[in-house]
Amino acid sequence: MLTKKQLDLLEFIHKRVQRDGVPPSFDEMKEALDLRSKSGIHRLITALEERGFIRRLAHRARALEIVKLPDAMQGNSGFSPRVIDGDKPDQRPPAAMEISGGAVELSLMGKIAAGVPIEAVSDANNKVHVPQSMVGQGAHYALEVKGNSMIDAGINEGDVVVIRETSVAENGDIVVAVVEGYEATLKRFRKKDKMIALEAANPAYETRVFREEQVEVQGRLVGLIRSY
Known part of the structure; x- marks a missing residue:
């Protein structure tokens, strides 16, 4: 499960890497996600790393590498990540099924x-x-x-x-x-x-x-x- 902030940060990093060839700085991430401090970005980065979406590379500036993306970000309509604070009820299938x-x-x-x-x-x-x-x-x-x-x-x-x-x-x-x-x-x-x-x-x-x-x-x- 990715929270909305985690998903937003992953998407922002991915777009910047595609555009510029390098990840954004922590200051740019903080501004893009409207966070008050870089400590929040550190926590989001750690969470994404633990889930296998990014990798931090040692001894390099802006040392982030995207390892994988959620299927929804790759245009796969068969899966949509469960965002803990996100989708409206009518934008996803029901979570319960009667048996x-x-x-x-x-x-x-x-x-x-x-x-x-x-x-x-x-x-x-x-x-x-x-x-x-x-x-x-x-x-x-x-x-x-x-x-x-x-x-x-x-x-x-x-x-x-x-x-x-x-x-x-x-x-x-x-x-x-x-x-x-x-x-x-x-x-x-x-x-x-x-x-x-x-x-x-x-x-x-x-x-x-x-x-x-x-x-x-x-x-x-x-x-x-x-x-x-």
């Missing part, structure tokens, strides 16, 4: 942090079956929980959460939140004025507070599959 026995098959889109935020990692080929009663209207998907920051809400590491895609949340909802375009986390949502707090359900973790423009809600928890 026999009153169950629904959802795409297991990867892992979500219930701890220190991590990059979401996806293998959309995996599926999970959930009761039909667990899902309602709209698109749904599943994520495996990594970390223990939500244990007091009954959400343990290894559990699978069922998420309804939405950009709207009420105070107290447990949501999938994307922080500054590249960190995905599962936390309880609180908003006051123009500030958003992402609360853990474990006293070992501090509540993190952000400006509202730094946080984008991508889904709301509607179900839980316990892992034993």
Whole structure:
């Protein structure tokens, strides 16, 4: 799973390499993605490298090499990358498919942090079956929980959460939140004025507070599959 920022950066690097023969500078990347500091670019570059899309070359200026591109960037209509903060529901096929026995098959889109935020990692080929009663209207998907920051809400590491895609949340909802375009986390949502707090359900973790423009809600928890 590539976040929108990761996909935007990969596309920007690819276009500049095709045009100029060399990758853009970090300052150019920062400006193109409208980030406040180069540390965000470093994190995006590291994420793309870990996923095998780019390679950093030692002892060379602007030492980035594109190793591969998502199929969608190569004009392959058979695949569209799952962008964690992106597509409108009517621009992709449904994430859930009804099967026999009153169950629904959802795409297991990867892992979500219930701890220190991590990059979401996806293998959309995996599926999970959930009761039909667990899902309602709209698109749904599943994520495996990594970390223990939500244990007091009954959400343990290894559990699978069922998420309804939405950009709207009420105070107290447990949501999938994307922080500054590249960190995905599962936390309880609180908003006051123009500030958003992402609360853990474990006293070992501090509540993190952000400006509202730094946080984008991508889904709301509607179900839980316990892992034993």
